[in-house]
Amino acid sequence: MSDRLPGFSTLAVHAGAQPDPTTGARATPIYQTTSFVFNDADHAASLFGLQAFGNIYTRIGNPTNAALEERVAALEGGTAALAVASGHAAQVVVLQQLLQPGDEFIAARKLYGGSINQFTHAFKSFGWNVVWADPDDIASFERAVTPRTKAIFIESIANPAGSITDIESISTVARKAGVPLIVDNTLASPYLIRPIDHGADIVVHSLTKFLGGHGNSLGGIIVDAGTFDWSASGKYPMLSEPRPEYHGIRLQETFGNFAFAIACRVLGLRDLGPALSPFNAFMILTGIETLPLRMQKHCDNAKAVAEFLAAHPAVSSVNYAGLASDKYNQLARKYAPKGAGAVFTFSLKGGYDAGVKLVSKLQLFSHLANVGDTRSLVIHPASTTHSQLDDAAKIKSGAGPDVVRLSIGIEDKEDLIADLEQALA
Numbered sequence: 521m522s523d524r525l526p527g528f529s530t531l532a533v534h535a536g537a538q539p540d541p542t543t544g545a546r547a548t549p550i551y552q553t554t555s556f557v558f559n560d561a562d563h564a565a566s567l568f569g570l571q572a573f574g575n576i577y578t579r580i581g582n583p584t585n586a587a588l589e590e591r592v593a594a595l596e597g598g599t600a601a602l603a604v605a606s607g608h609a610a611q612v613v614v615l616q617q618l619l620q621p622g623d624e625f626i627a628a629r630k631l632y633g634g635s636i637n638q639f640t641h642a643f644k645s646f647g648w649n650v651v652w653a654d655p656d657d658i659a660s661f662e663r664a665v666t667p668r669t670k671a672i673f674i675e676s677i678a679n680p681a682g683s684i685t686d687i688e689s690i691s692t693v694a695r696k697a698g699v700p701l702i703v704d705n706t707l708a709s710p711y712l713i714r715p716i717d718h719g720a721d722i723v724v725h726s727l728t729k730f731l732g733g734h735g736n737s738l739g740g741i742i743v744d745a746g747t748f749d750w751s752a753s754g755k756y757p758m759l760s761e762p763r764p765e766y767h768g769i770r771l772q773e774t775f776g777n778f779a780f781a782i783a784c785r786v787l788g789l790r791d792l793g794p795a796l797s798p799f800n801a802f803m804i805l806t807g808i809e810t811l812p813l814r815m816q817k818h819c820d821n822a823k824a825v826a827e828f829l830a831a832h833p834a835v836s837s838v839n840y841a842g843l844a845s846d847k848y849n850q851l852a853r854k855y856a857p858k859g860a861g862a863v864f865t866f867s868l869k870g871g872y873d874a875g876v877k878l879v880s881k882l883q884l885f886s887h888l889a890n891v892g893d894t895r896s897l898v899i900h901p902a903s904t905t906h907s908q909l910d911d912a913a914k915i916k917s918g919a920g921p922d923v924v925r926l927s928i929g930i931e932d933k934e935d936l937i938a939d940l941e942q943a944l945a
């Protein structure tokens with residue numbers, strides 16, 4: 521064996537998986553079982569007391585899911601990961617470890633519409649208060665810090681406009697405030713950006729999008745960077761204080777640089793319950809094997825489509841960070857040199873009505889609320905994903921009435937351009 525460290529494409533195919541020890545099956549089997557037999561009573565007791573690692577019950581862990589967790593942790597450069605039922609479940613489980621009722625977290629205002637809803641409404645009922653900041657104005661994050669701030673949450677490439685976030689600058693603010701930086705890396709995937717290399721402490725994903733990649737399985741994942749000291753400030757009792765449900769052990773003291781992933785599993789997933797089906801884990805694992813190939817094609821197609829739209833007379837503007845003229849192009853060159861992703865927006869001179877009409881005329885593009893599929897997708901955010909926001913908030917989050925969002929697939933780019941050409945005509 522050479523002592524070369526495996527590259528990204530090799531990890532995408534192999535990390536976390538080996539031939540099944542019982543049957544020799546080469547693909548990771550779907551361990552479609554709810555529970556696992558203990559060797560004996562002592563083994564059972566040590567599993568329940570967190571003195572040994574092993575399988576108990578699929579709500580807490582499953583071998584198919586474990587292969588997925590190890591693979592994504594390797595691709596992101598983290599110490600450990602936890603797979604859950606959806607991207608939104610990942611966000612709840614992460615924040616449950618960090619916030620007590622009455623606490624605050626700072627979030628970038630440019631986010632997936634569902635996250636804006638979750639943070640504003642659902643989390644309020646838990647007593648978790650979101651404070652919004654502007655990802656284009658780093659000082660707005662600094663100004664938002666208070667003694668109750670427990671975390672900062674951003675997207676690496678932000679929905680819906682595909683803008684690039686200056687992760688390192690916001691990480692500096694988080695370090696100074698003594699709170700972890702959580703990065704939602706869904707739109708970039710680790711092929712384009714690895715947030716941990718830029719100072720993220722926790723990475724979350726909707727696996728539903730580019731990682732799974734085929735529009736067929738929901739999933740979410742949490743990656744622990746292993747970088748944050750949970751005991752330094754006393755602000756994170758879930759990790760630093762004795763846990764009564766586990767004979768008084770302290771998670772950081774016991775599990776060191778993967779304590780956060782353990783907390784998410786044994787306090788979050790165990791008690792809240794959003795487990796990922798092993799079948800979905802299998803589908804997503806298979807999708808990840810081709811992530812580098814797909815992601816490059818997504819980006820190359822997106823750039824060609826953005827260039828076509830920028831030159832079209834019915835289009836007033838295109839927001840794609842991969843265009844040299846775009847205001848995020850400098851950040852794209854720094855953070856995502858292989859490509860600026862495949863989700864972006866453009867504006868039509870005809871406003872709201874033209875946006876609605878375009879969506880109905882497209883044939884190859886599917887009109888639906890998703891991104892990161894092999895198929896090209898289109899949506900008019902103002903009338904759908906962002907319709908709950910008032911006009912000012914729509915514009916601030918990049919979803920004004922004239923804006924159309926595309927998620928470019930891996931078809932032939934000439935066919936995508938031809939479809940847009942006929943619909944714009």
Ligand SMILES: *Cc1c(COP(=O)(O)O)cnc(C)c1O
Pocket residue numbers: 605606607608609632634635675679704706707725726727728729738739740891
């Ligand atoms: C889709 C999405 C989510 C939510 O993920 P689900 O799997 O749908 O729960 C979160 N963040 C981003 C950026 C997304 O695109």
